[in-house]
Amino acid sequence: MISAQWIAALMAGGLYGMVALGAGIGWQRLRLRREREAFADRERNTLARVRDELEVSVERRTRDLVASNQRLSDEIEERRRAEANLRQTQDELIQAAKLAVLGQLAAGINHELNQPLAAIRAYAENARRFMALARHEKADANLEQIVELTERMADISAQLRQFSRKSSERQETISVQACIDYALRLFQSRIREGNITIIQNWPDETLWVKATWSAWNRSWLI
Structure with a gap:
């Protein structure tokens, strides 16, 4: 028969084993918890360091971009002023x-107006004499000549005024033929004095260009 003493020893040993097992399990859990906490601390520290480095990098990059944009804006403004x-x-x-050019054409213009x-x-004077003689048809013919001559003088004045005014930089649709005719009328006295013959051979349709009047003026003055 198993003695009571042996049973007591067996139970004590089992109890000790259970206590030891419980202590081992508790210690293992404590160790795992501490490792998890340490790992979590390392992760938080790593994330904080990465976040700080990222913020510093973003701030530095932002300053660089702001400086680059400012330099670009300054260059654009300087180019606009230039x-x-x-x-x-x-x-x-x-x-x-x-x-x-108007100074050079002064003599010819004076002739164009004086004539x-x-x-x-x-x-x-002829019209007045014809009216005194009641020759109204002759008087009307002379008056018509006066009207034509005044229109010619007005055309010369308009050409000079248009040529001398400051040109607009606004682009317009301009007829090439009309511009050439305008230039020929402007310089007609010099053309006549130089005994120059102008031969024009234009196509049937009108030629149009998109340009400013200042560009056309530059082409005449070259």
Whole structure:
């Protein structure tokens, strides 16, 4: 028979084993919890460090982009000012060239105006004499000549006014034939004095271009 002492020892050993097993399990759980906490701390620290580095990188990159945009804006503004100054200088040079051309054409323009003025005076005197003689048809013919001559003078004045004014930089649809005719009328006295013959061979349809009047003026003054 199993003695009571042996049974007690067996139970004590079993109890000790259970306590030891429970202690081992508890220690293992504690170790795992501490490892998880340590791992979580490392992860939080790593994430915090990465976040801080990212914020610093983003801030530095943002400063660089702001500085680059500012430099680009400054360059664009400087280029705009340079282009505006260049256009103004070109306009001033064109205007000076126009005035120089008008000075060269002064003698011819004076002749172009004096000739019809003298003719108007003669036609007016003739018309007055014809009216005194009751020859109304002759008087009307002389008056018609006066009207034509005044229209011619007005056309010359309009050409000079258009040529001397500052040109707009707004692009327009311009007839090439009309521009050439305008230039020929403007320089007709010099053409006549130089005994120059102009031969024009235009197509049937009108030629149109998109340009500014200042560009056309530059082409005449070259």
